[in-house]
Amino acid sequence: MDLDRAWAVHPQVSIRPEPFGALVYHFGTRKLSFLKDRALLDVVQRLDEAPTARVACADAGVGEADLPRFAAALGALERSSMLVERAA
Amino acid sequence: MSRLVDLFEYGLDAPICLTWELTYACNLSCVHCLSSSGRRDPRELTTEECKAVIDELERMQVFYVNIGGGEPTVRSDFWELVDYATSHHVGVKFSTNGVKITPEVAERLARNDYLDIQISLDGATPEVNDWVRGPGSYDTAIRAMENLQAAGMRNFKLSVVCTRQNIPQLDEFKAIADRYGAQLRLTRLRPSGRGADVWDELHPLPEQQRILYDWLVAHGDGVLTGDSFFHLSAFGQALPGLNLCGAGRVVCLIDPIGDVYACPFAIHEEFLAGNVRGEGGFQRVWQGSELFQRLRSPQSGGACSSCKFYDTCKGGCMAAKFFTGLPLDGPDPECVQGYGEELLAARDDDASHPRPGQDHSHRTIRYSKSGKVPVRLGTRPIDPAAALDIKPNLARISNGGMPVNDLQDDPLADFAPSRV
Numbered sequence A: 001m002d003l004d005r006a007w008a009v010h011p012q013v014s015i016r017p018e019p020f021g022a023l024v025y026h027f028g029t030r031k032l033s034f035l036k037d038r039a040l041l042d043v044v045q046r047l048d049e050a051p052t053a054r055v056a057c058a059d060a061g062v063g064e065a066d067l068p069r070f071a072a073a074l075g076a077l078e079r080s081s082m083l084v085e086r087a088a
Numbered sequence B: 001m002s003r004l005v006d007l008f009e010y011g012l013d014a015p016i017c018l019t020w021e022l023t024y025a026c027n028l029s030c031v032h033c034l035s036s037s038g039r040r041d042p043r044e045l046t047t048e049e050c051k052a053v054i055d056e057l058e059r060m061q062v063f064y065v066n067i068g069g070g071e072p073t074v075r076s077d078f079w080e081l082v083d084y085a086t087s088h089h090v091g092v093k094f095s096t097n098g099v100k101i102t103p104e105v106a107e108r109l110a111r112n113d114y115l116d117i118q119i120s121l122d123g124a125t126p127e128v129n130d131w132v133r134g135p136g137s138y139d140t141a142i143r144a145m146e147n148l149q150a151a152g153m154r155n156f157k158l159s160v161v162c163t164r165q166n167i168p169q170l171d172e173f174k175a176i177a178d179r180y181g182a183q184l185r186l187t188r189l190r191p192s193g194r195g196a197d198v199w200d201e202l203h204p205l206p207e208q209q210r211i212l213y214d215w216l217v218a219h220g221d222g223v224l225t226g227d228s229f230f231h232l233s234a235f236g237q238a239l240p241g242l243n244l245c246g247a248g249r250v251v252c253l254i255d256p257i258g259d260v261y262a263c264p265f266a267i268h269e270e271f272l273a274g275n276v277r278g279e280g281g282f283q284r285v286w287q288g289s290e291l292f293q294r295l296r297s298p299q300s301g302g303a304c305s306s307c308k309f310y311d312t313c314k315g316g317c318m319a320a321k322f323f324t325g326l327p328l329d330g331p332d333p334e335c336v337q338g339y340g341e342e343l344l345a346a347r348d349d350d351a352s353h354p355r356p357g358q359d360h361s362h363r364t365i366r367y368s369k370s371g372k373v374p375v376r377l378g379t380r381p382i383d384p385a386a387a388l389d390i391k392p393n394l395a396r397i398s399n400g401g402m403p404v405n406d407l408q409d410d411p412l413a414d415f416a417p418s419r420v
Protein backbone atom coordinates (compact mmCIF):
# COMPACT_ATOMS: atom_id res chain seq x y z
CA MET A 1 0.00 0.00 0.00
CA ASP A 2 1.49 3.28 -1.10
CA LEU A 3 0.85 5.74 1.71
CA ASP A 4 1.65 8.63 -0.56
CA ARG A 5 -1.26 8.09 -2.90
CA ALA A 6 -4.91 8.98 -2.58
CA TRP A 7 -7.30 6.20 -1.59
CA ALA A 8 -11.04 5.74 -1.24
CA VAL A 9 -13.40 3.23 0.23
CA HIS A 10 -14.82 1.10 -2.60
CA PRO A 11 -18.28 2.37 -3.58
CA GLN A 12 -19.82 -1.04 -2.89
CA VAL A 13 -18.39 -1.16 0.63
CA SER A 14 -20.37 -0.36 3.73
CA ILE A 15 -18.77 0.35 7.11
CA ARG A 16 -20.60 -0.16 10.39
CA PRO A 17 -18.96 1.21 13.53
CA GLU A 18 -19.10 -1.16 16.50
CA PRO A 19 -17.82 -0.81 20.07
CA PHE A 20 -14.66 -2.78 19.22
CA GLY A 21 -13.96 -1.00 15.90
CA ALA A 22 -16.05 -1.67 12.85
CA LEU A 23 -17.50 -4.22 10.48
CA VAL A 24 -16.75 -3.73 6.82
CA TYR A 25 -18.84 -5.42 4.17
CA HIS A 26 -18.27 -5.51 0.43
CA PHE A 27 -21.49 -6.07 -1.47
CA GLY A 28 -19.62 -7.08 -4.58
CA THR A 29 -17.29 -9.72 -3.19
CA ARG A 30 -19.66 -10.52 -0.27
CA LYS A 31 -16.69 -10.41 2.06
CA LEU A 32 -16.91 -9.27 5.61
CA SER A 33 -13.91 -7.88 7.45
CA PHE A 34 -13.30 -6.37 10.83
CA LEU A 35 -11.44 -3.27 11.83
CA LYS A 36 -10.24 -4.20 15.23
CA ASP A 37 -9.82 -0.77 16.66
CA ARG A 38 -11.39 2.63 16.51
CA ALA A 39 -8.19 4.39 15.44
CA LEU A 40 -8.08 2.34 12.26
CA LEU A 41 -11.72 3.14 11.63
CA ASP A 42 -10.90 6.81 12.03
CA VAL A 43 -8.14 6.55 9.42
CA VAL A 44 -10.34 4.69 6.96
CA GLN A 45 -13.10 7.25 7.32
CA ARG A 46 -10.66 10.03 6.50
CA LEU A 47 -9.26 8.43 3.34
CA ASP A 48 -11.89 9.78 0.97
CA GLU A 49 -11.06 13.38 1.85
CA ALA A 50 -7.34 13.26 2.54
CA PRO A 51 -4.86 13.89 -0.30
CA THR A 52 -2.84 10.83 0.73
CA ALA A 53 -3.16 7.93 3.14
CA ARG A 54 -0.23 9.36 5.07
CA VAL A 55 -2.15 12.56 5.68
CA ALA A 56 -5.22 10.60 6.75
CA CYS A 57 -3.08 8.78 9.32
CA ALA A 58 -1.55 12.01 10.61
CA ASP A 59 -4.98 13.68 10.86
CA ALA A 60 -6.19 10.73 12.88
CA GLY A 61 -3.28 11.20 15.27
CA VAL A 62 -1.31 8.11 14.25
CA GLY A 63 2.31 8.56 15.32
CA GLU A 64 5.38 7.67 13.24
CA ALA A 65 6.02 4.54 15.26
CA ASP A 66 2.56 3.19 14.55
CA LEU A 67 2.58 3.95 10.82
CA PRO A 68 3.87 0.57 9.62
CA ARG A 69 1.11 -1.21 11.51
CA PHE A 70 -1.56 1.00 9.97
CA ALA A 71 0.00 0.71 6.51
CA ALA A 72 -0.16 -3.07 6.83
CA ALA A 73 -3.82 -2.98 7.83
CA LEU A 74 -4.70 -0.63 4.97
CA GLY A 75 -2.76 -2.91 2.62
CA ALA A 76 -4.90 -5.85 3.71
CA LEU A 77 -8.02 -3.83 3.00
CA GLU A 78 -6.69 -2.91 -0.42
CA ARG A 79 -5.94 -6.53 -1.29
CA SER A 80 -9.51 -7.50 -0.47
CA SER A 81 -10.76 -4.63 -2.69
CA MET A 82 -12.24 -2.73 0.23
CA LEU A 83 -10.06 0.25 -0.70
CA VAL A 84 -9.36 1.54 -4.17
CA GLU A 85 -6.93 4.11 -5.47
CA ARG A 86 -8.41 7.36 -6.68
CA ALA A 87 -7.11 10.38 -8.53
CA ALA A 88 -5.57 12.74 -6.00
CA MET B 1 -5.58 -7.65 22.25
CA SER B 2 -8.54 -9.88 22.84
CA ARG B 3 -9.62 -12.30 20.19
CA LEU B 4 -12.43 -11.16 17.96
CA VAL B 5 -14.63 -13.96 19.13
CA ASP B 6 -14.31 -12.71 22.69
CA LEU B 7 -15.47 -9.26 21.63
CA PHE B 8 -18.42 -10.77 19.82
CA GLU B 9 -19.54 -12.60 22.91
CA TYR B 10 -20.68 -9.27 24.27
CA GLY B 11 -22.84 -8.57 21.26
CA LEU B 12 -22.95 -6.02 18.48
CA ASP B 13 -25.00 -2.92 17.75
CA ALA B 14 -26.75 -4.86 15.02
CA PRO B 15 -26.71 -8.51 14.06
CA ILE B 16 -24.29 -9.82 11.44
CA CYS B 17 -26.43 -12.75 10.45
CA LEU B 18 -30.07 -11.99 10.58
CA THR B 19 -32.45 -14.68 9.45
CA TRP B 20 -35.88 -13.58 8.42
CA GLU B 21 -38.53 -16.16 7.81
CA LEU B 22 -41.11 -14.46 5.67
CA THR B 23 -43.82 -17.07 5.88
CA TYR B 24 -44.69 -20.34 7.53
CA ALA B 25 -46.40 -21.39 4.31
CA CYS B 26 -44.67 -24.05 2.30
CA ASN B 27 -45.43 -26.29 -0.62
CA LEU B 28 -43.40 -29.06 0.96
CA SER B 29 -43.43 -30.84 4.33
CA CYS B 30 -39.84 -31.82 5.05
CA VAL B 31 -39.77 -34.12 8.02
CA HIS B 32 -36.95 -32.14 9.67
CA CYS B 33 -38.23 -28.61 9.05
CA LEU B 34 -36.69 -26.40 11.71
CA SER B 35 -39.65 -24.03 11.76
CA SER B 36 -42.45 -26.65 11.59
CA SER B 37 -43.72 -24.88 8.50
CA GLY B 38 -46.61 -25.73 6.24
CA ARG B 39 -49.58 -23.41 6.69
CA ARG B 40 -49.54 -19.65 6.40
CA ASP B 41 -50.09 -17.80 9.67
CA PRO B 42 -52.88 -15.23 9.36
CA ARG B 43 -50.89 -12.85 11.54
CA GLU B 44 -48.05 -12.74 8.99
CA LEU B 45 -46.38 -9.33 8.55
CA THR B 46 -47.96 -7.38 5.70
CA THR B 47 -46.01 -6.02 2.75
CA GLU B 48 -45.93 -2.57 4.35
CA GLU B 49 -44.77 -3.95 7.69
CA CYS B 50 -42.03 -5.91 5.94
CA LYS B 51 -40.87 -2.77 4.16
CA ALA B 52 -40.76 -0.92 7.47
CA VAL B 53 -38.53 -3.67 8.86
CA ILE B 54 -36.26 -3.33 5.81
CA ASP B 55 -36.06 0.45 6.37
CA GLU B 56 -34.98 -0.24 9.90
CA LEU B 57 -32.37 -2.78 8.82
CA GLU B 58 -31.00 -0.21 6.40
CA ARG B 59 -30.70 2.34 9.20
CA MET B 60 -28.98 -0.21 11.43
CA GLN B 61 -26.64 -1.15 8.57
CA VAL B 62 -27.53 -4.78 8.59
CA PHE B 63 -25.62 -5.67 5.44
CA TYR B 64 -27.73 -8.60 4.40
CA VAL B 65 -30.54 -10.85 5.54
CA ASN B 66 -30.94 -14.56 5.13
CA ILE B 67 -34.50 -15.01 4.01
CA GLY B 68 -36.23 -18.30 4.53
CA GLY B 69 -39.48 -19.76 5.71
CA GLY B 70 -41.48 -21.84 5.03
CA GLU B 71 -40.93 -21.37 1.35
CA PRO B 72 -40.44 -17.61 1.02
CA THR B 73 -41.12 -17.51 -2.72
CA VAL B 74 -44.74 -18.54 -2.23
CA ARG B 75 -45.47 -15.12 -0.74
CA SER B 76 -47.08 -13.12 -3.53
CA ASP B 77 -45.04 -10.03 -2.62
CA PHE B 78 -41.74 -11.93 -2.37
CA TRP B 79 -40.03 -10.41 -5.43
CA GLU B 80 -41.27 -6.98 -4.47
CA LEU B 81 -39.71 -7.33 -1.02
CA VAL B 82 -36.45 -8.64 -2.46
CA ASP B 83 -36.24 -5.68 -4.82
CA TYR B 84 -37.11 -3.31 -2.01
CA ALA B 85 -34.37 -4.70 0.24
CA THR B 86 -31.64 -4.77 -2.38
CA SER B 87 -32.41 -1.23 -3.49
CA HIS B 88 -32.14 -0.15 0.16
CA HIS B 89 -28.64 -1.53 0.74
CA VAL B 90 -29.81 -4.67 2.44
CA GLY B 91 -28.42 -7.64 0.52
CA VAL B 92 -30.58 -10.73 0.32
CA LYS B 93 -29.69 -14.36 0.47
CA PHE B 94 -32.69 -16.55 0.27
CA SER B 95 -33.24 -20.27 0.71
CA THR B 96 -35.68 -22.07 -1.48
CA ASN B 97 -36.68 -25.56 -2.44
CA GLY B 98 -36.68 -24.27 -6.01
CA VAL B 99 -40.40 -24.46 -6.69
CA LYS B 100 -40.64 -20.97 -8.21
CA ILE B 101 -37.26 -20.82 -9.93
CA THR B 102 -38.48 -20.93 -13.51
CA PRO B 103 -36.21 -19.93 -16.40
CA GLU B 104 -37.79 -16.43 -16.38
CA VAL B 105 -37.29 -15.96 -12.64
CA ALA B 106 -33.72 -17.25 -12.92
CA GLU B 107 -32.97 -14.62 -15.59
CA ARG B 108 -34.23 -11.93 -13.33
CA LEU B 109 -32.31 -13.16 -10.30
CA ALA B 110 -29.06 -13.39 -12.25
CA ARG B 111 -29.26 -9.67 -12.98
CA ASN B 112 -29.38 -8.59 -9.33
CA ASP B 113 -25.91 -8.21 -7.83
CA TYR B 114 -27.16 -7.97 -4.29
CA LEU B 115 -28.80 -11.33 -4.36
CA ASP B 116 -27.65 -14.78 -3.41
CA ILE B 117 -29.65 -17.99 -3.59
CA GLN B 118 -29.53 -21.26 -1.74
CA ILE B 119 -31.18 -24.33 -3.15
CA SER B 120 -31.92 -26.95 -0.52
CA LEU B 121 -31.21 -30.57 -1.26
CA ASP B 122 -30.77 -33.20 1.43
CA GLY B 123 -29.84 -36.20 -0.66
CA ALA B 124 -27.57 -36.60 -3.66
CA THR B 125 -30.04 -39.10 -5.06
CA PRO B 126 -33.85 -38.85 -5.25
CA GLU B 127 -34.19 -41.80 -2.89
CA VAL B 128 -32.31 -40.19 -0.05
CA ASN B 129 -33.57 -36.66 -0.68
CA ASP B 130 -37.25 -37.34 -1.22
CA TRP B 131 -37.35 -39.57 1.81
CA VAL B 132 -36.99 -36.50 4.01
CA ARG B 133 -38.08 -33.66 1.72
CA GLY B 134 -40.97 -35.37 0.00
CA PRO B 135 -41.76 -36.89 -3.40
CA GLY B 136 -40.59 -34.87 -6.39
CA SER B 137 -38.47 -32.46 -4.36
CA TYR B 138 -35.21 -33.76 -5.81
CA ASP B 139 -36.33 -33.06 -9.35
CA THR B 140 -37.61 -29.63 -8.34
CA ALA B 141 -34.24 -28.66 -6.87
CA ILE B 142 -32.28 -29.97 -9.84
CA ARG B 143 -34.51 -28.13 -12.29
CA ALA B 144 -34.02 -24.91 -10.33
CA MET B 145 -30.25 -25.33 -10.50
CA GLU B 146 -30.39 -26.00 -14.23
CA ASN B 147 -32.40 -22.82 -14.70
CA LEU B 148 -30.02 -20.76 -12.59
CA GLN B 149 -27.02 -22.07 -14.45
CA ALA B 150 -28.62 -21.44 -17.83
CA ALA B 151 -29.39 -17.87 -16.77
CA GLY B 152 -25.73 -17.30 -15.93
CA MET B 153 -26.18 -17.12 -12.16
CA ARG B 154 -22.83 -18.04 -10.71
CA ASN B 155 -21.87 -19.19 -7.28
CA PHE B 156 -25.30 -19.79 -5.91
CA LYS B 157 -25.31 -22.26 -3.04
CA LEU B 158 -26.35 -25.86 -2.90
CA SER B 159 -27.36 -26.24 0.71
CA VAL B 160 -27.36 -29.62 2.39
CA VAL B 161 -28.37 -30.60 5.89
CA CYS B 162 -26.08 -33.45 6.92
CA THR B 163 -27.89 -36.59 8.02
CA ARG B 164 -27.10 -40.19 8.78
CA GLN B 165 -28.49 -41.06 5.35
CA ASN B 166 -26.50 -38.56 3.29
CA ILE B 167 -23.08 -38.49 4.98
CA PRO B 168 -21.94 -41.27 2.58
CA GLN B 169 -22.87 -38.94 -0.31
CA LEU B 170 -20.60 -35.99 0.46
CA ASP B 171 -18.50 -36.50 -2.68
CA GLU B 172 -21.63 -36.79 -4.78
CA PHE B 173 -23.00 -33.52 -3.40
CA LYS B 174 -19.73 -31.86 -4.30
CA ALA B 175 -20.00 -33.24 -7.83
CA ILE B 176 -23.56 -31.94 -8.19
CA ALA B 177 -22.54 -28.49 -6.98
CA ASP B 178 -19.60 -28.44 -9.40
CA ARG B 179 -21.84 -29.53 -12.26
CA TYR B 180 -24.09 -26.49 -11.83
CA GLY B 181 -21.39 -23.98 -10.96
CA ALA B 182 -22.72 -23.80 -7.41
CA GLN B 183 -20.92 -23.71 -4.11
CA LEU B 184 -21.58 -26.54 -1.68
CA ARG B 185 -22.80 -25.63 1.76
CA LEU B 186 -23.15 -28.23 4.49
CA THR B 187 -25.01 -27.53 7.68
CA ARG B 188 -25.89 -29.34 10.81
CA LEU B 189 -29.19 -31.09 11.49
CA ARG B 190 -30.61 -29.70 14.70
CA PRO B 191 -33.50 -31.05 16.73
CA SER B 192 -35.55 -27.90 16.11
CA GLY B 193 -39.13 -27.72 14.86
CA ARG B 194 -40.16 -31.02 13.30
CA GLY B 195 -36.47 -31.90 13.44
CA ALA B 196 -37.04 -32.81 17.08
CA ASP B 197 -39.28 -35.68 16.02
CA VAL B 198 -36.82 -37.25 13.63
CA TRP B 199 -33.50 -36.26 15.13
CA ASP B 200 -32.92 -39.65 16.74
CA GLU B 201 -33.25 -41.33 13.38
CA LEU B 202 -31.55 -38.73 11.20
CA HIS B 203 -28.66 -37.25 13.10
CA PRO B 204 -25.26 -38.60 12.04
CA LEU B 205 -23.82 -41.50 14.01
CA PRO B 206 -20.67 -40.90 16.06
CA GLU B 207 -18.41 -42.54 13.47
CA GLN B 208 -20.06 -40.44 10.75
CA GLN B 209 -19.21 -37.26 12.67
CA ARG B 210 -15.58 -38.21 12.28
CA ILE B 211 -16.02 -38.86 8.55
CA LEU B 212 -17.72 -35.50 8.19
CA TYR B 213 -15.01 -33.71 10.13
CA ASP B 214 -12.24 -35.25 8.05
CA TRP B 215 -14.10 -34.38 4.88
CA LEU B 216 -14.53 -30.78 5.99
CA VAL B 217 -10.87 -30.47 6.90
CA ALA B 218 -9.86 -31.95 3.54
CA HIS B 219 -12.08 -29.53 1.62
CA GLY B 220 -11.25 -26.46 3.70
CA ASP B 221 -12.48 -23.18 2.30
CA GLY B 222 -13.97 -24.86 -0.75
CA VAL B 223 -17.05 -25.82 1.23
CA LEU B 224 -19.22 -23.49 3.27
CA THR B 225 -20.60 -24.57 6.62
CA GLY B 226 -22.14 -21.46 8.12
CA ASP B 227 -19.99 -22.24 11.12
CA SER B 228 -22.36 -25.10 11.87
CA PHE B 229 -19.90 -27.66 13.03
CA PHE B 230 -17.77 -25.98 15.63
CA HIS B 231 -18.61 -28.75 18.09
CA LEU B 232 -16.55 -31.02 15.81
CA SER B 233 -13.45 -28.91 16.48
CA ALA B 234 -12.87 -31.19 19.43
CA PHE B 235 -11.64 -33.82 16.95
CA GLY B 236 -8.51 -31.78 16.41
CA GLN B 237 -7.91 -28.52 14.61
CA ALA B 238 -10.59 -25.86 14.71
CA LEU B 239 -12.70 -25.55 11.58
CA PRO B 240 -12.79 -22.19 9.79
CA GLY B 241 -15.33 -19.78 11.24
CA LEU B 242 -16.13 -17.93 14.39
CA ASN B 243 -16.54 -20.90 16.69
CA LEU B 244 -19.11 -19.57 19.01
CA CYS B 245 -22.82 -19.82 19.56
CA GLY B 246 -23.93 -16.52 18.10
CA ALA B 247 -27.51 -16.66 19.41
CA GLY B 248 -28.56 -13.16 20.44
CA ARG B 249 -24.97 -11.96 20.03
CA VAL B 250 -24.44 -11.86 16.28
CA VAL B 251 -27.40 -13.96 15.15
CA CYS B 252 -31.15 -13.76 15.49
CA LEU B 253 -34.40 -14.63 13.80
CA ILE B 254 -37.40 -12.56 12.81
CA ASP B 255 -40.25 -14.98 12.28
CA PRO B 256 -43.21 -14.49 9.91
CA ILE B 257 -45.37 -12.80 12.54
CA GLY B 258 -42.57 -10.48 13.63
CA ASP B 259 -41.45 -12.37 16.70
CA VAL B 260 -37.73 -12.06 17.35
CA TYR B 261 -35.92 -15.15 18.59
CA ALA B 262 -32.28 -15.56 19.58
CA CYS B 263 -31.65 -18.01 16.76
CA PRO B 264 -33.61 -19.57 13.88
CA PHE B 265 -33.14 -22.93 15.54
CA ALA B 266 -34.63 -21.75 18.80
CA ILE B 267 -38.28 -21.05 18.10
CA HIS B 268 -39.50 -21.37 21.65
CA GLU B 269 -40.83 -18.97 24.26
CA GLU B 270 -37.65 -19.37 26.21
CA PHE B 271 -35.71 -17.62 23.43
CA LEU B 272 -38.32 -15.09 22.40
CA ALA B 273 -36.96 -11.57 22.80
CA GLY B 274 -39.83 -9.43 21.53
CA ASN B 275 -41.73 -8.47 18.39
CA VAL B 276 -40.89 -6.01 15.62
CA ARG B 277 -44.43 -4.66 15.86
CA GLY B 278 -43.71 -3.38 19.35
CA GLU B 279 -42.66 0.17 20.11
CA GLY B 280 -39.08 0.82 19.06
CA GLY B 281 -39.29 -1.95 16.49
CA PHE B 282 -36.54 -4.42 15.81
CA GLN B 283 -33.77 -2.16 17.02
CA ARG B 284 -35.27 -1.90 20.48
CA VAL B 285 -35.55 -5.67 20.69
CA TRP B 286 -32.00 -6.28 19.48
CA GLN B 287 -30.40 -3.69 21.69
CA GLY B 288 -32.63 -3.76 24.71
CA SER B 289 -34.11 -7.20 25.21
CA GLU B 290 -33.40 -8.63 28.59
CA LEU B 291 -32.95 -12.11 27.11
CA PHE B 292 -30.33 -10.88 24.65
CA GLN B 293 -28.49 -9.03 27.41
CA ARG B 294 -28.36 -12.27 29.32
CA LEU B 295 -27.05 -14.23 26.31
CA ARG B 296 -24.35 -11.60 25.86
CA SER B 297 -23.07 -11.83 29.39
CA PRO B 298 -20.30 -14.33 30.12
CA GLN B 299 -21.60 -17.90 30.04
CA SER B 300 -20.47 -20.64 32.30
CA GLY B 301 -19.16 -23.75 30.62
CA GLY B 302 -20.73 -25.90 33.31
CA ALA B 303 -19.75 -29.53 32.91
CA CYS B 304 -17.72 -28.56 29.82
CA SER B 305 -15.45 -26.01 31.42
CA SER B 306 -12.87 -28.59 32.40
CA CYS B 307 -12.77 -30.03 28.87
CA LYS B 308 -9.61 -29.22 27.01
CA PHE B 309 -11.58 -28.57 23.83
CA TYR B 310 -13.86 -26.02 25.43
CA ASP B 311 -12.00 -23.16 23.82
CA THR B 312 -13.13 -24.09 20.31
CA CYS B 313 -16.14 -26.31 20.99
CA LYS B 314 -17.72 -24.08 23.63
CA GLY B 315 -20.06 -26.87 24.57
CA GLY B 316 -21.71 -26.81 21.15
CA CYS B 317 -25.18 -25.67 20.16
CA MET B 318 -27.61 -24.19 22.64
CA ALA B 319 -30.66 -25.11 20.58
CA ALA B 320 -29.52 -28.71 20.16
CA LYS B 321 -29.16 -29.04 23.91
CA PHE B 322 -32.43 -27.35 24.64
CA PHE B 323 -34.59 -29.44 22.33
CA THR B 324 -33.00 -32.69 23.39
CA GLY B 325 -33.68 -31.83 27.03
CA LEU B 326 -30.03 -31.42 28.04
CA PRO B 327 -28.73 -28.70 30.36
CA LEU B 328 -27.67 -25.58 28.46
CA ASP B 329 -24.38 -25.29 30.28
CA GLY B 330 -23.20 -28.83 29.55
CA PRO B 331 -22.09 -30.84 26.55
CA ASP B 332 -23.78 -30.87 23.18
CA PRO B 333 -25.89 -33.98 22.42
CA GLU B 334 -23.36 -34.74 19.68
CA CYS B 335 -20.29 -34.04 21.84
CA VAL B 336 -17.48 -35.86 20.05
CA GLN B 337 -16.20 -37.13 23.36
CA GLY B 338 -19.42 -39.02 23.86
CA TYR B 339 -20.58 -37.09 26.94
CA GLY B 340 -23.75 -35.98 25.18
CA GLU B 341 -24.78 -39.55 24.46
CA GLU B 342 -24.33 -40.50 28.06
CA LEU B 343 -26.60 -37.66 29.09
CA LEU B 344 -29.16 -38.53 26.43
CA ALA B 345 -29.26 -42.09 27.66
CA ALA B 346 -29.84 -40.87 31.20
CA ARG B 347 -32.73 -38.53 30.28
CA ASP B 348 -36.17 -39.30 31.66
CA ASP B 349 -39.13 -39.62 29.45
CA ASP B 350 -39.55 -37.87 26.12
CA ALA B 351 -42.47 -36.03 27.57
CA SER B 352 -40.20 -33.73 29.50
CA HIS B 353 -38.51 -32.27 26.40
CA PRO B 354 -39.40 -28.77 25.43
CA ARG B 355 -41.61 -28.66 22.36
CA PRO B 356 -41.27 -26.10 19.55
CA GLY B 357 -43.18 -22.92 20.25
CA GLN B 358 -44.93 -22.75 16.88
CA ASP B 359 -46.40 -25.49 14.75
CA HIS B 360 -47.67 -24.65 11.28
CA SER B 361 -47.30 -28.15 9.87
CA HIS B 362 -49.77 -29.23 7.23
CA ARG B 363 -52.42 -31.12 9.11
CA THR B 364 -52.08 -34.05 6.76
CA ILE B 365 -48.59 -34.83 7.92
CA ARG B 366 -47.87 -37.36 10.52
CA TYR B 367 -44.40 -37.67 11.82
CA SER B 368 -43.05 -39.77 14.53
CA LYS B 369 -40.52 -40.47 17.11
CA SER B 370 -39.10 -43.95 16.68
CA GLY B 371 -41.82 -46.45 16.16
CA LYS B 372 -44.67 -44.45 17.60
CA VAL B 373 -46.52 -43.70 14.41
CA PRO B 374 -47.08 -46.14 11.59
CA VAL B 375 -45.05 -45.43 8.51
CA ARG B 376 -46.42 -44.41 5.15
CA LEU B 377 -43.89 -44.32 2.40
CA GLY B 378 -43.84 -41.73 -0.34
CA THR B 379 -44.94 -42.37 -3.88
CA ARG B 380 -41.41 -42.94 -5.03
CA PRO B 381 -40.17 -46.38 -4.06
CA ILE B 382 -37.27 -46.34 -1.67
CA ASP B 383 -34.31 -48.33 -2.75
CA PRO B 384 -33.22 -50.00 0.47
CA ALA B 385 -29.57 -49.92 -0.51
CA ALA B 386 -29.72 -46.24 -1.30
CA ALA B 387 -31.58 -45.48 1.86
CA LEU B 388 -28.61 -46.93 3.64
CA ASP B 389 -30.27 -49.48 5.67
CA ILE B 390 -32.28 -47.03 7.62
CA LYS B 391 -35.72 -48.28 8.43
CA PRO B 392 -37.92 -45.33 7.78
CA ASN B 393 -39.87 -44.54 10.83
CA LEU B 394 -40.50 -41.14 9.41
CA ALA B 395 -44.00 -40.44 8.52
CA ARG B 396 -44.78 -39.75 4.94
CA ILE B 397 -46.85 -37.16 3.45
CA SER B 398 -50.16 -37.54 1.74
CA ASN B 399 -50.35 -34.21 0.02
CA GLY B 400 -50.77 -35.41 -3.51
CA GLY B 401 -47.11 -35.68 -4.29
CA MET B 402 -46.37 -32.03 -3.72
CA PRO B 403 -42.86 -31.67 -2.54
CA VAL B 404 -41.40 -30.15 0.58
CA ASN B 405 -40.46 -27.37 2.94
CA ASP B 406 -37.17 -25.78 3.19
CA LEU B 407 -34.73 -26.29 5.92
CA GLN B 408 -33.48 -22.94 6.91
CA ASP B 409 -30.34 -21.14 6.82
CA ASP B 410 -27.70 -21.51 9.34
CA PRO B 411 -27.34 -18.42 11.43
CA LEU B 412 -23.68 -17.71 10.94
CA ALA B 413 -24.29 -18.09 7.28
CA ASP B 414 -20.94 -18.58 5.73
CA PHE B 415 -19.25 -16.09 7.39
CA ALA B 416 -15.59 -16.11 6.54
CA PRO B 417 -14.10 -13.50 8.80
CA SER B 418 -10.82 -11.96 7.93
CA ARG B 419 -9.28 -9.64 10.44
CA VAL B 420 -7.64 -6.40 9.71
Ligand code: SF4
Pocket (backbone or CB within 6 Å): B244, B245, B246, B247, B251, B263, B264, B265, B266, B316, B317, B318, B319, B320, B411
Ligand atom coordinates in the same frame (compact mmCIF):
# COMPACT_ATOMS: atom_id res chain seq x y z
S1 SF4 C 1 -27.67 -22.86 15.82
FE1 SF4 C 1 -27.04 -23.45 17.91
S2 SF4 C 1 -24.91 -22.79 18.08
FE2 SF4 C 1 -25.79 -21.75 16.30
S3 SF4 C 1 -26.49 -19.76 17.10
FE3 SF4 C 1 -28.25 -21.17 17.17
S4 SF4 C 1 -28.20 -22.04 19.22
FE4 SF4 C 1 -26.20 -21.13 18.87
Ligand code: SF4
Pocket (backbone or CB within 6 Å): B231, B234, B303, B304, B307, B308, B309, B310, B313, B314, B315, B316, B330, B331, B332, B335, B336, B337, B338, B339
Ligand atom coordinates in the same frame (compact mmCIF):
# COMPACT_ATOMS: atom_id res chain seq x y z
S1 SF4 D 1 -17.21 -31.95 26.77
FE1 SF4 D 1 -18.20 -30.06 26.09
S2 SF4 D 1 -16.51 -28.73 25.32
FE2 SF4 D 1 -15.73 -30.85 25.48
S3 SF4 D 1 -16.01 -31.73 23.45
FE3 SF4 D 1 -17.84 -32.28 24.65
S4 SF4 D 1 -19.32 -30.65 24.23
FE4 SF4 D 1 -17.30 -29.91 23.59
